[in-house]
Amino acid sequence: MTLVFKDNREFMKALAAAGELVTIEQEVDWDLEAGAIVRKVCEEKGPSPLMNKIKDYPGHRYLGAPIATYRKLAITMGMDPDSSIPQIAAEYVKRTNQQPIKPVLVDKKQAPCKENIITGKDVDLFSLPAPMVHDGDGGRYLSTWHFVTTKDPDNGDVNWGMYRQMCYDSKTMTGPLLPFSDGGKVFHGKYRPRGLAMPFATVIGPDPLSAIAACAPSPIPEPEYTGMLMGKPVELVKCETVDLEVPAHAEIVIEGEILPDVFLEEAPFGEYTGYRTSPRDLRTVYRVKAITYRNDPITTISNMGVPTDEGQLLRSFSLCLEMDTLLRSQGIPITGAFMWPESTHHLVVIGVKTIYSNIAAQIAQLVFGSKLGPWFHMVVVVDDQTDIYNYNEVIHALTTKCHPKKGIHIYEGAGTPLYPFLNFEERLKMAGPKVLFDCTFPIDWDPLSEVPRLVSFKTVYPQEIQEKVLANWEKYGFKAR
Ligand SMILES: Cc1cc2nc3c(=O)[nH]c(=O)nc-3n(C[C@H](O)[C@H](O)[C@H](O)COP(=O)(O)O)c2cc1C
Incomplete structure (x- = not known):
């Protein structure tokens, strides 16, 4: 109940x-x-x-x-x-x-x-x-x-x-x-x-x-x-x-x-x-x-201003759940969609299984073109190895996987009159320039010879070593996690 x-x-x-x-x-x-x-x-x-x-x-x-x-x-x-x-x-x-x-x-x-x-x-x-x-x-x-x-x-x-x-x-x-x-x-x-x-x-x-x-x-x-x-x-x-x-x-x-x-x-x-x-x-x-x-x-x-007020939190929360529903309804194999309220719902992170080329561009076009599009202008697409809720992982993916020339795509779209980065005339016209950051490695790269190996606790240690370290964590003298 x-x-x-x-x-x-x-x-x-x-x-x-x-x-x-x-x-x-x-x-x-x-x-x-x-x-x-x-x-x-x-x-x-x-x-x-x-x-x-x-x-x-x-x-x-x-x-x-x-x-x-x-x-x-x-x-x-x-x-x-x-x-x-x-x-x-x-x-x-x-x-x-x-x-x-x-x-x-x-x-x-x-x-x-x-x-x-x-x-x-x-x-x-x-x-x-x-x-x-x-x-x-x-x-x-x-x-x-x-x-x-x-x-x-x-x-x-x-x-x-x-x-x-x-x-x-x-x-x-x-x-x-x-x-x-x-x-x-x-x-x-x-x-x-x-x-x-x-x-x-x-x-x-x-x-x-x-x-x-x-x-x-x-x-x-x-x-x-x-x-x-x-x-x-x-x-x-x-x-x-x-x-x-x-x-x-x-x-x-x-x-x-x-x-x-x-x-x-x-x-x-x-x-x-x-x-x-x-x-x-x-x-x-x-x-x-x-x-x-x-x-x-x-x-x-509600006092709107720098984050976090309820509009930023709840609009971020509900906008990305609507995007999640939209993308799944189109059969896109996403892992989820998330917005940090601190982005004042301007930036959405979408995780996807990269099963074909240019899937990030397709995602960006779908969400920018949807009813929700005017409310945000940055889409960051990460692969399914990145936890979309984990700021450290997303910023790492953005700065290591997004090619500055090939991974950043600019689009025109509808915006709100409230974007602070627009000049007065652009705001009146509700201009909405948009940008996609494709943070996925190209799928035609060979997984063994071309895709760089992620070096992390989870990816470079054998399972039994990971389990042993975790089991002994407090015995080593660290705080319980
Ligand atoms: C605190 C707050 C204030 C808002 N103020 C306005 C506003 O003054 N004008 C407006 O058009 N939208 C405003 N919005 C956005 C709308 O509330 C939002 O688009 C709407 O509730 C979503 O439902 P709708 O698509 O049925 O309009 C505001 C949102 C919040 C959370």
């Missing part, structure tokens, strides 16, 4: 039990102090801060950096916090390979997110403690660890995606809804051309698996994907003013419409690349009609 947290409150208890939560009782300022605490926690890969007293906002609380490490990711899945990355990935793949599990609708009386309901003229976004996350941000960002739910007007398909939102005035938020995200495709491709406002609901402080589903690039509708991760249906409740449903145990819900014909300024903001890249510009407008929230609501904060 999988341990499932129906909300962040239960999840926080598990974080605390694993030494991954620090409760701060002294007052914390929403204006930069809370953001600075969360940033420092990200950079130290530390425990999540629960801030119980926020300046000017009695009764409100913050939870920062909820899932910014693999230990916390393991906890969200009800696993041992010390689980290895491949173990977490295997469990994730096992769950997401089941049949989708549809959500269930619960009565409003059973939905804690309806404990307080504010509609119409009483709506005031500044009644919520939107933090000023980084110095230099264009405004206060309420939505940094959340999701936005919307519906396809033609087939009713529901999407949950994380799209940041800045408070513009008491009833308006603005933010970038990138046209290649699922939410962006429906808004820019269907609502806008028809002059229709797109109903939305922003869910702040969702349970951890709903949040993970919302930032995964899966083609399965996120409420069903959450059910697969949970192993049971996620409980949803109807919104007050729009025809949408939200998790019943969420902390705060903001309902309204995205306007088809009005764009207002947003940004700058500290972003997942570890830089402030987007200029202040006209972005999507969210007009708010209602706010509902739990008693003593907890606003979740």
